[in-house]
Amino acid sequence: MHNLLFDFPHRQSAHCESGVAANLLTQRGIKISEAMAFGIGGGLFFGYLPFIRINGLPLVTYRSPAGHILRQIASINEVCMYEKKFRNPDEAMAALDQALAASLPVGLQTGVFWLPYFPKALRFHFNAHNLVVYGKQGEEYLISDPVFPAPVRCPAEDLARARFASGALAPKGKMYYLTRTPPELDYGPLIARGIRSVCRMMLDSYFPLIGVRGIRFLAKRMRHWPQRLGRERAELHLGHVVRMQEEIGTGGGGFRFMYAAFLQEGAAIMQDQELREYAALLTAAGDAWREFAAMAVRICKGRVRPDDSYPAMVECLNQCAALEGKAFAGLKQWAKQQP
Amino acid sequence: MAVEKEVGKDGAEERVVLPRHQEPATPASAEMTAGLKIVSYALNNHGEYELTPDFVWQPVSVVNQQAWQEIEKKIDCSRQRVAAGRVSCLHYYMTAHQMDVTLVAQYTGQPRWKVLLHLAPFVYARLSSRSLAKYARLYKISVDELRHGRLLPPVYNLETEQSRA
Structure with a gap:
């Protein structure tokens, strides 16, 4: 099998995991947008975990842990997903070839560092990237990477390396494909379920470092960064937070x-005006995050405007927390009324 | 004066840093990601979200640059230490690939203390070809180049140049 490919509906998306989920479902005839997959999968999150370090900087995450969206999608009634991890790279690549021979598009978890088609600026050791392999030509795999505008190619050797990247969140060659899907999804309950799970994470966690309390905690810590870390380290920390948020x-x-x-799409499907209002609230929260990011970047660059300062950023973050707290409290009530 | 002019220009760029995606895409950001076009969510005129093709948001490339400057600083520091004979050239390759001892140990399938030991020039000079081959495979260079202590650019630099050519 040296020439193997079949049609795969590549659609560029903003986030890799929800993009892969949406593309895989679409390939099986369920038209679903990336945002919908993200919401149904309960992808939103916040966590500030300073005891986990990435290159010596604290972990800040704005989304649920890697694999969460796919797991949620796989747990939908009548959706079956086959998932396997490997120890041996040769075995893993053979299994991939086998699945391709059966005309199945295969989702892979990979590291970013070893993928040659990634631009240099993004080659960090980040291991929770997702992509779909949909064909093989000679020694090259045809890949639909949801972050890229068009399908790309990758030599087998590099792909094997990327599948077995080491470090935090090591993918261990994880591959997955859908084996069974219903003809259509019943969106109503799925939307409510996705919203419920996000509300639980954002509002009801006992752990004070995640959810809305996590945002407040980050704000509290950030106020002391310049004194505790010195100017230069504080700016590195700031840049890191912004990178996790916007890259x-x-x-x-x-x-x-x-x-x-x-939420907007859900409002349209369920004919529910209330969801639109929460969408507006989250847009406001996103704007507040961007305002914070813009201010942080000005501070990093040393182009401070009169009202830019760490206390001002803290203010900004607290506003994010307030907006999100309001949005998710409302959504929680909304989800309670759903069947 | 050229420098002042540039500051002025950048200052103008900064003024458009506003929430959401209305800023014009700048060549600087395009260069950072080798012209990669991404999509992001933006509100259209009717207040509906849609996926819009976009360059990377300007402030993002600033923090990305900041991160790379930090890495480059570390690489330079490592280069000097190799030149001064304080550490072996493996230290340069480790830093250039943004790895630490733990990660190198995982990739090469050795215990950490061994990797640490190999960073000492005295030990490194006595390494067998078999030990060196583990590192050569990881960094995609030949054993000879490692033995001669040549400091080649990291994997991602080479590949970016290849794809450009």
Whole structure:
């Protein structure tokens, strides 16, 4: 099998995991947008976990842990997803070839660092990237990477490396494909379920570092960064927070705009005006996040305007927390009324 | 004066840093991601969200640059230490690939203390070809180049140049 490919509906999306989920479902005849997959999968989150370090900087995450969206999608009634991890790279690549021979588009979890088609600026050791392999020509795989505008190619050797990247969140060659899907999804209950799970994470966690309380906690800590870390380290920390929030794969505003898009779409499907109002609230929250990011970048660049300061950023973050708290409290009530 | 002019220009760019995506895409951001066009969610005139093709948001490339400057600083520091004979050239390759000892140990399938030991020039000079081959495979260079202590650019630099050519 040296020439193998079949049609795969590549659609560019903002976030890799929800993009892969949406594209895989679409390939099986269920037309679903990326934002919808993100919402149904309960992708939104906030966590500030300073005891986990990435390159010596605290972990800040704006989305649910890697694999959460796919797991949620796989747990939908009548959707079956086959998932496997490997120890041996050769075995993993053989399994991939086998699935391709059966004309199945295969989702893979990979690291970003070893993928040669990624631009240099993004080659960090980040291991929770997702992509779909839909064909093989000679020693090259045809890949639909949802973050890229068009399908790309990748040599087998590099793909094997990327599948077995080491470090935090090591993918261990994880591959998955859909084996069964219903002809149509019943969106109403799924939307309510997705919203419920996000509300639980954002509002009801006992752990004070995640959800809306996590945002407030980050704000509290940020106030002391300049004194505690010194100017230079504080700016590195700031830059890191902004990078996690805005870099490729977030859809802007730390996934808040994407979630607002999901709520809008949900409002249209369920004919529910209330969801639109919450979408507006989340848009406001996303705008507040962007305002914070813009201010943080000005501070990093040393182009401070008169009203830019750490206390001002803290103010900004608290506003984000307030807006999101309001939005999710409302959504929680809304979800309670749903069957 | 050229410098002042540039500051002025950048200042103008900064003024359009407003919430959401209305800023014009700047060539600077396009260069950072090798012209990669991404999509992001933006409100259209009717207040509906849609996916719009977009360059990377300007402030993002600023923080991205900041992160890379930090990495480059570390690489330079490592280069000097290699030149001064304080550490072996493996230290340069480790830093250039943004790895730490733990990560290198995982990739090469050795315990951490061994990797640490190999960073000492005295130990490194006595390494067998078999030990060196593990590193050569990881960094995609030949054993000879490692043995001669040549400092080649990291994998991602090479590949970006290849794809450009």
